Amino acid sequence: MADDKLSTAESLRSTRSYGQVRCMNPSCAGRITPAPGQTQAKCPKCGSEWRIFWINAGLPRVKGPVWETSQRLANERLDQIAAEAGKNEELAKKEVK
Amino acid sequence: MSLDRKVAIVDLTTGKIDIKAIPLAVRKQFLGGRGLAAYLLYNYSKPGCDPLGPDNAVIFSAGILGGMLASASARTDVMTKNPLTGLLGSGNFGGFFAPELRYAGFDHIVVIGKAAKPVYIFVHDGEVEIKDAKNLWGKTVTEAQWAVREELGDPDVKCAVCGPAAEKLVRYANVMTGIKNANGRGGGGCTMGSKNLKMVAARGTMDIKIAHPHEALEFDKRFIEQITSAKVNQTMGVLGTPFIWGATNSWGGIRTNNFQFNQLLNADPIEPEEIDEWSKESMGSEYNMSACFGCQVHCRAKYKIPDTPLARKYGLVGKYDEGPEYTSQGAFNGEPGCTGLDTLLMGNHLVDQYGVDNLEIGSTISWAMELYEKGILTTKETDGLDLRFGNDDAVIAMIHHICKRDTWLGDVLAEGGIRASEKIGKDSFKLLIHMKGMQNLHSDERATPALALNLALASRGSDHLRSRPAIDLYHLPVDVMRRIYSSPVAYDGPLSSDHTEYIGKPWQVAWHENCYMAVDCLGICKYHTTFLGATLPNFEDWAKVLYYNVGLEMTPKDIWDVAERSNMVERLFNIREGMKKDDPFKGEILAERYFTEPCKRGAPDVIGKKIDKPKFLEMRALFYKYKGLDENGVPTPESLKKYGLENLDKEPLRI
Numbered sequence: 059m060a061d062d063k064l065s066t067a068e069s070l071r072s073t074r075s076y077g078q079v080r081c082m083n084p085s086c087a088g089r090i091t092p093a094p095g096q097t098q099a100k101c102p103k104c105g106s107e108w109r110i111f112w113i114n115a116g117l118p119r120v121k122g123p124v125w126e127t128s129q130r131l132a133n134e135r136l137d138q139i140a141a142e143a144g145k146n147e148e149l150a151k152k153e154v155k
Numbered sequence: 156m157s158l159d160r161k162v163a164i165v166d167l168t169t170g171k172i173d174i175k176a177i178p179l180a181v182r183k184q185f186l187g188g189r190g191l192a193a194y195l196l197y198n199y200s201k202p203g204c205d206p207l208g209p210d211n212a213v214i215f216s217a218g219i220l221g222g223m224l225a226s227a228s229a230r231t232d233v234m235t236k237n238p239l240t241g242l243l244g245s246g247n248f249g250g251f252f253a254p255e256l257r258y259a260g261f262d263h264i265v266v267i268g269k270a271a272k273p274v275y276i277f278v279h280d281g282e283v284e285i286k287d288a289k290n291l292w293g294k295t296v297t298e299a300q301w302a303v304r305e306e307l308g309d310p311d312v313k314c315a316v317c318g319p320a321a322e323k324l325v326r327y328a329n330v331m332t333g334i335k336n337a338n339g340r341g342g343g344g345c346t347m348g349s350k351n352l353k354m355v356a357a358r359g360t361m362d363i364k365i366a367h368p369h370e371a372l373e374f375d376k377r378f379i380e381q382i383t384s385a386k387v388n389q390t391m392g393v394l395g396t397p398f399i400w401g402a403t404n405s406w407g408g409i410r411t412n413n414f415q416f417n418q419l420l421n422a423d424p425i426e427p428e429e430i431d432e433w434s435k436e437s438m439g440s441e442y443n444m445s446a447c448f449g450c451q452v453h454c455r456a457k458y459k460i461p462d463t464p465l466a467r468k469y470g471l472v473g474k475y476d477e478g479p480e481y482t483s484q485g486a487f488n489g490e491p492g493c494t495g496l497d498t499l500l501m502g503n504h505l506v507d508q509y510g511v512d513n514l515e516i517g518s519t520i521s522w523a524m525e526l527y528e529k530g531i532l533t534t535k536e537t538d539g540l541d542l543r544f545g546n547d548d549a550v551i552a553m554i555h556h557i558c559k560r561d562t563w564l565g566d567v568l569a570e571g572g573i574r575a576s577e578k579i580g581k582d583s584f585k586l587l588i589h590m591k592g593m594q595n596l597h598s599d600e601r602a603t604p605a606l607a608l609n610l611a612l613a614s615r616g617s618d619h620l621r622s623r624p625a626i627d628l629y630h631l632p633v634d635v636m637r638r639i640y641s642s643p644v645a646y647d648g649p650l651s652s653d654h655t656e657y658i659g660k661p662w663q664v665a666w667h668e669n670c671y672m673a674v675d676c677l678g679i680c681k682y683h684t685t686f687l688g689a690t691l692p693n694f695e696d697w698a699k700v701l702y703y704n705v706g707l708e709m710t711p712k713d714i715w716d717v718a719e720r721s722n723m724v725e726r727l728f729n730i731r732e733g734m735k736k737d738d739p740f741k742g743e744i745l746a747e748r749y750f751t752e753p754c755k756r757g758a759p760d761v762i763g764k765k766i767d768k769p770k771f772l773e774m775r776a777l778f779y780k781y782k783g784l785d786e787n788g789v790p791t792p793e794s795l796k797k798y799g800l801e802n803l804d805k806e807p808l809r810i
């Protein structure tokens with residue numbers, strides 16, 4: 059059995075990114091490149107803020123949200139959804155009339 | 156040879172032991188581990204049997220690579236008819252048991268019947284004995300293992316053991332090995348308890364011949380490099396599996412307060428970095444991680460319980476354990492809304508010693524907490540215990556009460572959610588988050604339709620290890636996804652790198668179902684496959700590792716077919732035992748709250764998410780189509796024929 063050919067999984071290793079984390083806001087998932095040792099980072103795409111932990115010098119990971127920012131953004135989104143729901147309700151009432 | 160390991164059929168009623176060879180044809184169809192366990196369970200348990208009666212079987216099954224030159228070839232599957240769900244019960248633990256079982260000359264131990272008094276099974280160098288367990292009964296998981304080693308005069312005996320919870324017939328009791336390796340989610344421990352079987356102890360000195368040793372060594376270097384170079388495994392080697400919980404809680408993908416919310420706010424004290432710090436401090440060493448047989452990742456932290464008022468109250472200060480895994484974070488922190496590190500470490504220790512499933516007990520306690528806060532349970536039923544969310548003391552107390560069955564509520568909850576809801580009444584069942592009778596894990600899948608689909612379809616009930624396309628969350632480019640999901644069978648349908656989408660997900664779930672089954676048949680760890688990263692091994696890599704180690708020349712597609720066939724046997728077992736797709740108790744449908752209550756916490760794009768029911772049902776229908784099932788989820792005659800299963804009912808035993 060020949061073993062010289064790389065499997066799909068092996069060959070995908072070349073596509074790995076180092077030194078970056080993904081924004082944990084799921085639909086955003088923008089790439090964030092924290093400076094070495096940096097302990098907080100803001101997503102340039104959606105504004106979410108994350109606490110950073112370094113597994114090793116080249117491998118950051120998101121430790122958790124900056125809670126205050128996270129809760130503020132969540133509340134804003136909740137308000138937005140409520141407002142949209144209100145608009146839809148008004149629209150539905152108009153349509154009934 | 157590596158293929159000459161045998162199966163022992165042990166009848167505890169009669170004391171008869173049959174030792175049989177495993178025909179090569181059966182091996183090629185199921186390989187080993189979970190696949191062969193499913194085949195054996197289908198044949199050795201009587202249709203419709205009482206899970207706690209002598210007609211149920213419990214199967215201990217090593218993977219075909221167990222103890223060989225493949226990374227983390229440590230896994231054992233234990234399969235039974237689940238006392239909790241009445242459907243398939245299957246769990247999988249690492250540690251050192253599977254290699255020892257194979258060195259003792261066996262791959263599978265099938266236990267049927269019921270012993271008149273407590274016994275244990277001792278497997279050693281081609282022989283099997285039933286021995287008196289009078290001195291082991293009543294002992295905790297670790298006490299029993301040390302006692303049997305002393306009795307046998309051999310410190311290297313490895314055990315698959317049940318704890319006090321199994322002896323009390325807690326329906327979600329585990330089979331355990333070592334300090335904390337848990338064969339959870341399957342009820343195997345409870346079945347052992349019902350049979351008066353305390354443990355299977357194994358000790359072996361028989362060689363396993365590697366088919367192509369030089370090539371196997373060479374390839375294993377590549378295999379290990381592939382595994383250890385992955386960022387996910389480098390992270391796991393430092394922070395253990397809690398890093399998964401940390402990541403998921405960051406965006407709001409866990410459930411808290413029995414599914415009312417989806418993020419544990421201000422959870423800093425139990426974030427993985429804090430656990431890691433405590434592990435180092437309490438063990439007095441930077442080298443604080445341990446591993447299973449043959450694994451380079453070392454994902455388990457060692458720790459001692461801190462000196463806190465709560466730990467002092469329960470006499471647990473300084474007790475040693477390993478983990479805690481991310482499931483314990485969910486069970487004892489997220490679900491009941493507690494942020495105490497001591498609660499996590501104590502809860503983890505207690506379930507390891509009682510031998511009970513952490514997810515099921517944590518979910519059940521948090522369900523009871525919601526019932527208490529809604530007035531369905533009162534202090535009368537709780538024996539005065541204040542079961543409000545966030546009460547760390549109540550969580551620890553309830554673990555004891557359930558495992559000992561020493562209060563009314565503890566006794567009722569030991570029966571599992573559905574039976575408990577019948578006794579509690581009112582609206583309690585509506586608040587039970589379960590699939591196929593098993594309470595949910597601690598994650599919240601309302602923002603991830605693929606993961607939600609996997610939950611509903613998992614053969615052992617709500618589950619995160621049957622088919623969880625977790626790499627969905629990495630937003631991989633579609634061309635990368637296409638490469639992964641088109642191998643080893645062609646797929647040119649839709650794929651989406653947006654994990655909130657419904658499109659393309661049924662195929663991903665179908666693909667991962669086969670991927671995880673293959674891993675379980677081989678007997679290697681899921682963390683070493685596409686479960687957590689696109690660059691980790693899958694079918695193409697396994698074909699090589701299987702050939703070099705075992706000598707079986709199988710293509711990636713052949714391994715895929717083994718997985719497909721084995722999944723079909725599990726499905727046939729469930730159908731035989733009463734599974735119907737829309738049944739609220741045993742069906743392949745999500746709890747209603749997935750469809751009706753939106754997410755309220757987490758990252759902005761998670762807020763408001765819930766599962767769209769019509770789209771979910773479309774996904775399920777498409778999954779059935781991909782898997783060769785009819786519109787009710789039943790294998791078609793053509794599929795049965797394709798996988799050689801058309802005579803499974805009529806040909807009960809081919810071994």
